[in-house]
Amino acid sequence: MIVILSQIIVKLFSFADRNTQKPLKDMKKLQLQIKMNSALFLRNPESSELGKNIIMHSIQLIHKNGFESFTFKKLAEDIGTTEASIYRYFENKHKLLVYLTAWYWGWLEFQIAYSTNNIIVPATKLKRVIKLLVSTVEDDEQTGYVNESLLHQIVIAEGSKAYLTKQVSDDNKQHFFKPYKDLCGVVGSIILECNPRYKYPKSLASTIIEMAHFQNFFMNNLPALTDFGDSKEEKDVLSFLNDLVFSSIRK
Amino acid sequence: MIVILSQIIVKLFSFADRNTQKPLKDMKKLQLQIKMNSALFLRNPESSELGKNIIMHSIQLIHKNGFESFTFKKLAEDIGTTEASIYRYFENKHKLLVYLTAWYWGWLEFQIAYSTNNIIVPATKLKRVIKLLVSTVEDDEQTGYVNESLLHQIVIAEGSKAYLTKQVSDDNKQHFFKPYKDLCGVVGSIILECNPRYKYPKSLASTIIEMAHFQNFFMNNLPALTDFGDSKEEKDVLSFLNDLVFSSIRK
């Protein structure tokens, strides 16, 4: 079974035994696949073991040492392959970063769609969304080679670098940031559901998204910029954002 | 006359004629000097022509080509000096970026102090502050070698890279971000003047500061993330932020 909803493909695999062809009970799994813009890569990393290793190990390495010190050479050594092989998948490390963040936004949009599915009251929906944006994610077993928890932290610390470049307009023309914009659109329309007369739904949406991450980063690294330096708790960021958002739209 | 207020030094120079020693009328100038953390440089760039050239040309080059493609070699060529000479002033380009952003925050704090000087009503003060944060600055003649207008745009597009690094905590220990934190403190206390019971003054302050820049960047580069993509006008960002801030603190 395959379900496709806009950018996300949900596959229900029935793993079968290689020899007997009988379905294996415990290997029946729901598998999430985020549809990626193919202009982001030279060869689809999902299509091979090496590709999946590139994603998996790049997440680990960027998380560990930061994007600046991350190189394809180090990644190759980490995986046990060669630099040249990695260049067959990604043109350069910038594209890889954009790929990773785009994947994250796509994944998050699915989480939001999934977790606000049956909720009718828009304000409740919006609260769920904010919570998802702020919260540390657990590693999602539905997506084999991606560690969402690490990726979340990468998006916090390095995500902005994906678009804070001179090529942002070119990249945008190639729709590299579509998942981010889609997410922003989804959040914006929930805001409008809450208050159809609110004037800045998209700007408020991007503010929530950015601040969910920046306040977290500040809290942990430059605590004087926040009011949560002592507690360092996500729930405080959550309270702040809820207060900010709902006082704006319920005026 | 020299006036010193926390981080800023205001010098009133009476330029005198070299020969007659009579003060020259039209050359009487107010000169602003931002006090910089000396751990940011190896040799103080304010102390020499070459140093001032480094600041002036680095602002031009980073603005023109972006921080990623900016190198000390290109800067040296632009100035007409050598790479080695530049390394005598700054350890590396990261320190230079931190220097430039720190300078900007210091300068902005002075602008805020100056322009809210005689205002009594806190809300009016806060509005002024938001306006200063959002507005394109005119090149300030009081600061010879710094083009504040270009620097403002650099801070918008590259400013976050000053702290989004693995060394952020080390840099913070050396007080590299003090000007930013001070500014945030100033804005936070104006917020508290408006409403002493508001719970998140510092987080709201950093939100205003970051969003004043990010919404501007989005508006011009990723307009789908804002509600101002059509107009592309600063006054719209201003309205959004005013709405956001005052509905939060006047609840």
Next chain:
DNA sequence: TATTTGTGATAGTATTACTATCATTTTCAA
């Protein structure tokens, strides 16, 4: 089984990010 496709191994280049040395010029203090 022949052919395409992907990977590994190796090599090579231009640029970046520095460090080092030494001669020359400028500054400043006695």
Next chain:
DNA sequence: TTGAAAATGATAGTAATACTATCACAAATA
């Protein structure tokens, strides 16, 4: 005004980065 100290320029060199190219071999596929 002179003489030492400090700053700059000129040049060279190194290790790492960010790639590109080539060829042999293995695996998948038709």
